[in-house]
Amino acid sequence: MNTHELIKIMKFFIEHNPGPIYLSIPNALIDAINKGVIGEGDKLPPQRSLAKELGTDLTTITRSFSEARKQGLIEATVGRGTFIRIGASETRWKNTNQAVVDLTMNLPPIPEDPSIKNLIQTELSSILRQQDLHALLSYRLTGGTTDERKQACRWVSPVIGQRNEDDILIVPGAQAAIAAIVTTLLKAGDVLVTDRFTYPGIRTVCAQFNILIKGIDSDAEGMVPDQLEDACSRLKPRLIYCTPTIQNPTTSTMSIERRKRVLSIARKHNAYILEDDPYSLLLKNPLPALAQLDPSRVFYVASLSKVISPSLRLAFMCAPDVELSTRITAALRATTLTNSGLMTALITRWIEKGTATQILSAIREELSERQKIAKDILGDTHCTHPEGPHIWLKLPEWWSSIDFVSYARKQGLGLVPSSVFTVEGEPPQRIRIALGSATSRENLTNSLKGIVDLMNHKKTFGFDSIV
16 A cells, blocks of 8 residues: 555545545545555554544544445454455445446347247257256266266367367356366465456455465557566466456457467466456457467366356366366365256257357357447447457546446446456556447447447536545
């Protein structure tokens, strides 16, 4: 925590906010969190010290801390002091009020043709008639059966190449796989390197298990090699986390050359790579995964949540070798035990019959059309991918990310601020827009036009005190 900068921010808000001082300080805390001056878990200076530094009385500081607690920004422990609450960065934009249009979740659009509803009803009915009900409703083999793994190999082969079914694990969701890999390789206090703006799920895992996370800059092709080289030289991480294809949230996609360079750096510093690959199959011609270029160096995770449906709660993963696969299986058994028999049977049949490919093709086409709509309305100056599910939208200079998202929610639009993805440093003036979660193209069109209108609206000073 930078105490000097925190005091400067507090003084600025007190001097420029026309409202009561006790309301200015919580807003100053929010601004300091957004700028990376203070972080979740940081200890605040004692109230008496703050009162002296700010030239006010102790009663005012006590009242301001009470207000900050009500807003979910801080928590106090007798004998230890006052700390920025874990999750405080979400309090400004996330609330229980349902947005009229929720563009926060990166969901695949539900295609009208083929009808997912009809396909589920027909296939489950067939499965229940043809397979042993007791086996379907019982506990499953951790990692999946031989036939299930065989179909999983078939599904991911366009990206990772031909693999033996023994190389694949069936996992109840990518998040479970990520947690199992991280906790198998790292212990509390170890360092994980990732992009400075990264998938929030990896941040959650690292926070839960006290893993230190270091973010490095990226360009249009992903991680900047020089910065990755420097981070690996200084920090000696055992694990690097990345999404080489349509990175979340920046949409950057590594070229073949960049993929080879990242692998070279990992080999040089004896680090493994956790390749999170939820989006590659959305591309008609996907690039080879890092796991195909160097299977011995990469843990590969491919979720079905972004290419079929998150309701399946299934992902497929590969480990670099048999020993690590065995350890990951043990970690999965200890935390999630097994996957759903019914859902695994459903997707196995869909892959085998070609139904999953049919659904994927429909989702690809729909996302492509939605990207065209977004380009027509928002222009082409934002970070995006023509086959991807989201946009990393740049805001006008007068809008901070959290202020814009908070204001948009009051107008019925659910968006995600950049702070959710920021590992360190000041969150940029950007938001992520998920194109697939809109219920229809018309719904998406109206929502994007609404976002443009909001972007053109210049907030007045004092907005911080009312949102």
